[in-house]
Amino acid sequence: MRAAYASSLQPDAPLSALTVGELPFDPPEGWVPVEVRASSLNQHDVWSLRGVGLPADRLPMILGCDAAGVTPAGDPVLVYPVIQDKADPRGYSLFSERFPGTFAERVAAPRENLLPIPDGVSFAEAACLPTAWLTAYHMLVTRGRAGDAGAVLVQGAGGGVATAAVAIGVALGKRVYATSRDQAKRERVTELGAIAVEPGARLPERVDVVIESVGEPTFDHSMKCAAPGARIVVCGATAGHLARVDLRRVFAMQLEILGSSMGTPAELTELLDMCATGKIHPVIDSTYEFEAIPEAFARLTAPDLFGKVVITH
Incomplete structure (x- = not known):
């Protein structure tokens, strides 16, 4: 499948470590595959390319923590980005740290990490939240x-x-x-x-x-x-x-x-509800097609960035 991943670690030139290409999709047993419709970038993705929290022995690693998409049953879902992980000293990890991330055609997640997207909330808006x-x-x-x-x-x-x-x-x-x-x-x-x-x-x-x-x-x-x-x-x-x-x-x-770091699935559900009722509107700086993800990363590092950079699939 098409994916954007860290192919090397470059502390001084992180964007040079980004590759867009084909990688296998091999979900852990019991995890649910999600067809990604939108994802969004975070500074975490740039730090990963620098090698912060991502050692070389885990490469290639698909990047991305945030995604919204569709399950095999056709249900629109938002992927909660925190995975319970006994191998991590924190007791948890994020997508793209130990398990493949969301910048791909598909991502696999534990069933409990999939939250229903309410009516009226777009995939792009939902993907800004996690x-x-x-x-x-x-x-x-x-x-x-x-x-x-x-x-x-x-x-x-x-x-x-x-x-x-x-x-x-x-x-x-x-x-x-x-x-x-x-x-x-x-x-x-x-x-x-x-x-x-x-x-x-x-x-x-x-x-x-x-x-x-x-x-x-x-x-x-x-x-x-x-x-x-x-x-x-x-x-x-x-x-x-x-x-x-x-x-x-x-x-x-x-x-x-x-x-403070991250939040809970219940809090993410509350954010989705605030979106659905119009109390908040995620601030989107710019939107890019998946094939333009290198340009999206460049935008993430621009000094005039204001809000989220979104990738559509």
């Missing part, structure tokens, strides 16, 4: 307890998780502040219903939840913007992982600094 949007939802609702919050700060809007956090926060009825160095991106988050601010700018109020995926350059600002008892929820450190933390502010303001 990694970035699920991560953002888990950060806001579960880890950040946004139900108890009035105001939220999202650092570095433009990428998949941060843009999703803006849209979800607005849908939850929160006052959402969003930072970006790029004026065009600040205009885009304003269109989503957020209050755009420049990085490091003083906010008109302290916030109850901070969504942090940038890391070192923004973490001090996140701390200073946090209200007493606020939750600073961290899912990544794209611009540096050695942030300085003023512990005096942590204990004086009784702040919580919380790590």
Whole structure:
């Protein structure tokens, strides 16, 4: 079958490790084959090409964590990307880490990983949700307890998780502040219903939840913007992982600094329901045919990216 896969590991030139070609389809016993209709890219895919979390002895590895498609029975499904995996120290892995990923004509998944897609939700919209949007939802609702919050700060809007956090926060009825160095991106988050601010700018109020995926350059600002008892929820450190933390502010303001990764099938189902009822609309930067997947990867690394890059099959 046609697939996009890591044929080598290239830390300094990751896109040169991407190959589109034929690979066998050999699903594990008991797993359900899904004909992929749409998938979406994540930074995880670029890190895989660099060799982060993907050793050479697993090559070639089909890339991709996110997919929506059709089962042999004709049912439209969304693939939940987390696989229970005793061989992994975390107790789980994602598609494309130990098991073939979603950038192919077909993907196989455990039956419990297949969630029905509601009427009114397209394959492309559904394919945006499993990694970035699920991560953002888990950060806001579960880890950040946004139900108890009035105001939220999202650092570095433009990428998949941060843009999703803006849209979800607005849908939850929160006052959402969003930072970006790029004026065009600040205009885009304003269109989503957020209050755009420049990085490091003083906010008109302290916030109850901070969504942090940038890391070192923004973490001090996140701390200073946090209200007493606020939750600073961290899912990544794209611009540096050695942030300085003023512990005096942590204990004086009784702040919580919380790590977060992915989410649950129930949370993904809630996201699908929010799509079906029109509460959220996944932000799609661009859409590519499967044969143009190298161009899609190049778009993922573009500085003006805003939202998800989708592949249609």
